[in-house]
Amino acid sequence: MSTKTESFPVQKSEAEWRAVLTPEQYRVLRGHGTERAGTSPLNHEKRDGIYVCAGCGAPLFSSEAKYESGTGWPSFFRALPGAVGTRIDRSFFMVRTEVHCATCGGHLGHVFPDGPPPTGERYCMNGVALVFRPKEE
Known part of the structure; x- marks a missing residue:
């Protein structure tokens, strides 16, 4: 896994990552795994807010850019x-x-060139690698 040779602003030992992540989060974020399709509750999240890295809390995606890709x-x-x-x-x-968090290097998913306008990109992310933070009313 190439994140071991790259340097990111947030650095933790394997033991520190295991202490702050669930086993499934660790498998995906640190081991470049993939969660089973259709298992993330974030698939059904429709509220306004920000999706942050489950590893370090860095903001990654706005709900304004989320869409149903099927x-x-x-x-x-x-x-x-x-x-x-x-x-x-x-x-x-x-x-x-492959797409990773620029702050901690955690594996998020992959990006494909078959998304909707205006970018034509589809960031297909593992929900377990993200945490949704709803916009405060």
Whole structure:
């Protein structure tokens, strides 16, 4: 996993990550795993707010960019400026663009070029890697 050689503003040891994440969050965020499609409660989240990294709390996506992609994972057509980084993922005998938190390096999901206007991008994110923070009324 390449996040071990990259440097991010938030750094923790494996033991520290395991202490603050659930086993499933650790598997996805630190182990580049994927949650099962259709299992995230965030798929049905319709309120205004911000989606933050479950690992470090950094803001990643606005609810204004969320849409129903039909894939079974929370999907967004745009990330917040500077919030995510990408790298080539050659796992499973295919080439995809992996998305990670720019603050802690946690694996979030992948971005594909088949999203809606205005960007044409589909950030297909693991819901377990995100926490929804509703907008205060």
